[in-house]
Amino acid sequence: MAIKGRDRQIDNIEFNVADIARSKAFYGAVFDWKFTDYGPTYTEFSDGRLTGGFTTGEPIRPGGPLVIVYGDALAETQRRIEVSGGTITKPVFAFPGGRRFHFLDPDGYELAVWSDQ
Numbered sequence: 231m232a233i234k235g236r237d238r239q240i241d242n243i244e245f246n247v248a249d250i251a252r253s254k255a256f257y258g259a260v261f262d263w264k265f266t267d268y269g270p271t272y273t274e275f276s277d278g279r280l281t282g283g284f285t286t287g288e289p290i291r292p293g294g295p296l297v298i299v300y301g302d303a304l305a306e307t308q309r310r311i312e313v314s315g316g317t318i319t320k321p322v323f324a325f326p327g328g329r330r331f332h333f334l335d336p337d338g339y340e341l342a343v344w345s346d347q
Contacts, residue, residue: 240280241280241281242280242281242282242283243280243282243283243297244282244283244284244285245282245283245284245285245335245337245339246285246286246287246288246289246290246291246337247284247285247286247290247337248286248290248337249286249336250270250271250272250273250284250285250286252315252336253284253335253336253337254273254275254284255314256314256315256316256335256336257275257335259310259313259314260307260310260311260314260316261277261299261307263275263276263277264276264278270286271285271286271287272284272285272286272287277299290337290338292334292337292338292339292340293339293340294339296332296340296341296342297339297341297342298330298341298342298343298344299341299342299343299344300343300344300345301343301344301345302345302347303345304322304329304330304331304343304344304345304347307343308322308331308333308343311333311343315336316333316334316335316336317333317334318331318332318333319332319333319334319340320332320342327346328344328345328346328347329344329345329347330342330343330344330345331343
């Protein structure tokens, strides 16, 4: 059953990862996401608004859609990514409406962080 107000909005994002503990450590340190474990091959993450999951039940599929996370302080977010094992792939650049950068997580997924400041 659909929940009123969620039709046509992103509801869940799932990452196939090599190591759930490593992914939890990375995303917890960088974005302060919270986690709920559902057995040894799946954990749900929540950023306080959107939920998704990390699973080891499927092969890793780096790439796919670009997930973009909002961040108030780009430099601080970039620092947390780098000290947590991520790699910056596209330095901060301006675009109409703000600035952003791209990075790879420890499994090779590319994400971006943007700010309107």
